[in-house]
Amino acid sequence: MGLYLSRQGALIDWSVTDFLALLGTPLDLTALRAACQHALTDGEAGQPPPPAAPQHPLPRPGNTPGMQETLFDEMD
Template sequence: MSGYSRPYPTTLSLTWPHRSNWPTPRSLRYAQYRRPARPERARFTGSADVGDADADLITGGLLLDVKASTKATAGRKEFYQLIGYVLLDYDDRYRIDSVGLYLSRFGRLITWTVTDYLRLLGCRQSLVELREGCTAALSAP
């Protein structure tokens, strides 16, 4: 077989381009703009004053507490817990203007404005006054 030339090299070279030349996957190119896969729980300024309380979810001014109870009812504890979270936001960092309960087993969302919620609880003071009182009471030595 003299004079026969092969169309390919006799030794196969498996060299890869340097990593800097690899195309960047789309998921990495836009990573800086992505939100975290798991949102952080909302911690309030006053959380440490009551043993590190944190809410389930706050989005767009709505403080939402998720309940997975087998009963489609909420008791006094759940109602006071919601307003307690609102009061622990001493510096109004989250700008909470409504509160709600999501009953996950029943797919039910119940929301109130903070003003209506306070009125339903029988409160006659403004949210600012209540926060000031809460701050004074919990941070006193």
């Protein structure tokens, strides 16, 4: 995977394994290809992806400011 910055004349590239790790996917390229094939053929070919791990929201740090209900509310 690569990104070319034409104004700077720089190429930034990653191996497929590194790029998938940066995206946070736990699957390898072979499993992703099989899941893509499964999705594009309405389940007639390939393998469905494994169920996603449950996501748990991160707790808010204790030193964060109060939350606004809307953009135009006053802060406490």
